Amino acid sequence: MIEGSKILVVDDNPDIVEVLSDFLTLNSCEVYSASTGKEAIEALGKNNVEIAILDVQLPDANGINLLDTFKLHDPTIGVIMMTGHNDPDFIVEAMKKGASDFLMKPFEIDKLMLMIMRVFKQRELLLERTNILQKLGDTKKIELLNRELQKKITELTTMYHISNKFNSCNLFEDIYERTVAIVNEILDQSCGYYVMDNEKSELVLYREKTKDNGDIAENKIFLSQDQLNELNSSRKHFVRGDKLYLPLTIKGECIGFLMVQAHMNGNKRNGRFLESEIFFLKLIAEKASTQIENRMLYESLFESVLHTLRSLIIAINMRDSYTDGHCRRVTGNCLSLVDRMDTISEYEKDVLRVVGPIHDLGKIGIPDAILLKPGKLSDEEYAMMKGHSVYGEEIMNRFDILANEAKIIRHHHERYDGKGYPDSLAGTDIPLCSRIIAVCDTFDAMVTNRPYRTALKQSDAVAEIARCKGFQFDENLADIFLEMVRDGTWE
């Protein structure tokens, strides 16, 4: 059982060291010896000693102090104290300090063997206990690390979801509605967006999304001038009662607040916000602010581009007064028509608002001799005139942000039966906005006097639209337009 055990024998009496060493070596132990405290400590440092047989009285050290050093080095080491006196005080003190057993000099070598086996067994139990405690400690550490890791993963996943939801928001979506919906969806909390009314010292509810689709309690939040000044200057989130207010800022200016209401979860939450929730809400407020700022920049750029394009329409109008009025009326009729449609998006309505007034922009490239010709155009002249839809697209394509609008302009003279220009597109291959413009454009051209012909009577123009539906025009759109004319809601 003790074969291979590493045993250190410490005694200043070389005879005792020799006897013990021989005996232990004979029993296949690995034996180290020392005659002083210093040598004993050196031997301990060099070898993985399992059991020490330690004389209590050494020339340079006290046995009790050495016992302390041994246990400090390795708490599992088994120490047998050798003493010539049966001193109870000493034994109690040594036991308190971790001595495993006591060998009274002179000793019987056979008893020593039993003692070593017993101490060795004790050490094994101690090692086992230490290992179990170590494992328990490791398990707890792993559990703690796992919890931390899980928390981090949840945090990163939530951050990713927030970013993703903002990044996937297109330019035509209501960013305020999207923001309150994100708060509601990701954090499961009721949220309202309030705009600042500095003159009235109040925050006015603009968009809301509640947990139960009900209403947020306050439509308006009144503030004192001091509170308002504080909000404007600090631009930091703040908590009042169970509500958290997060400012949305553009270029350092506060434009409004997200108000989030902490939901009750038994008594645990007590209507308070967790640190992680505040972190995510601040992220949402920052993302929303950035989106709003980007939109403002985009809209400013868009408006500047449209202003340039409208200037071109004015230039055309200086040459041909028909174009301006025509474009205005066509736009009005397109918007009236889409108001009667169930299946059109807000985005397409916006596109029509932009494209309607400039759909004949390409006429800037048509020579006066053709544009203003009082008589019928020759085939060659008509071919050039037809080029205006492509010229219009080419001008629009100079502005990257108008790519879709450019396409609508290119196709506004296509026919539903594929016999139009410039690409002979047919049916729903023609963009919806182009099909809408085609109906309104043709009708307006028919009922307007031109230098080369007088206007058709309204009834004849209506009959022409009805006759051409399904061929020249999208039948459904033509029907809606005819309904508009019947109702008198056209320009």
Ligand SMILES: [Fe+2]
């Ligand atoms: Fe046109």
